[in-house]
Amino acid sequence: MSHGPLRWFDLPVIALEQKYLPYCLWVGDIVIPSRGDYYKAWLFEGADEPVFPLGQLNVIRPAPGLDARYLAWYLNKPSTQAKISVLLTGTSIKALTKAALLTLALEVPSLSKQHQIADLDHITQRIVALRHRLNELDKNQTASVTDRILRETELDA
Template identity: 35%
Template sequence: MKDIDDTNLLHAESATRVQLPEGKTHHLLRAGDLLFRSRGRSNGAAEVMEGIGTAVLAAPMLLIRPHRVLPAYLCWYINTPATQAHLAAQAEGTSVRMISAEALKALEVPLPPVDMQQRIAQLAALAEREQALMTHIATLRRQQTHHILMKFAQEAAK
């Protein structure tokens, strides 16, 4: 769970490495799989991208292996605020809230044609990138303003 950031991106390069026994390759993650955080403060999904290497999923994560739907589209749909609110209403437990596999399986996902799924996923990715860039710009603007004001303060004190 720690290898998925707040924007639901998987960072496999920092994952814990273990030696796996031979066989049972159906447990291995593959590109296009979705990893769902069933517990914790955030219950989003992250898509496994190409180049994951040999990896398995650790509990309490749930594996979603999409069929007849584009993984990026399904990931976007699961992470939308409306779907997250729906899943939160299905959560069980008091101190540690958990989304069950049954609640996830019961989720009704609208399935537009594949080309529309692709466009939706691409637009969602662009919107996420725009948000990240805007946040970065705001950080740089704050740093620049701080630097300018500090320079003014030092010059005025001379």
């Protein structure tokens, strides 16, 4: 599981035949792993190139009247993740099947409330991404300063 924000442009690039382009992700799709230890849902907000969901993934295309960002937030709530864990099959490698995922009951408030929750979650995610970036910059700065101190120590010797 990544500790930083998902960056679509870091994914591997593949040559895709024209006939598979309709199966690529659309803006607003929710992607959730179908196997593994973690089932974090990600909102696809678009990319410069088509993104083909290769691998063991479930793709959810929200119906009209359901805010995609709200749905991703809802799927990632601890209480929903607990419900998802009950739906998993398998003993050593857990699996979340599309059929099991379709049985998950959702709480769907009014669209305006969905937008409020989605906006708040989006702001929170941006704050987390900024903190992550600040931590990276702090680590780089510390590495640079310690390298300089070590070089000065070698010159003093």
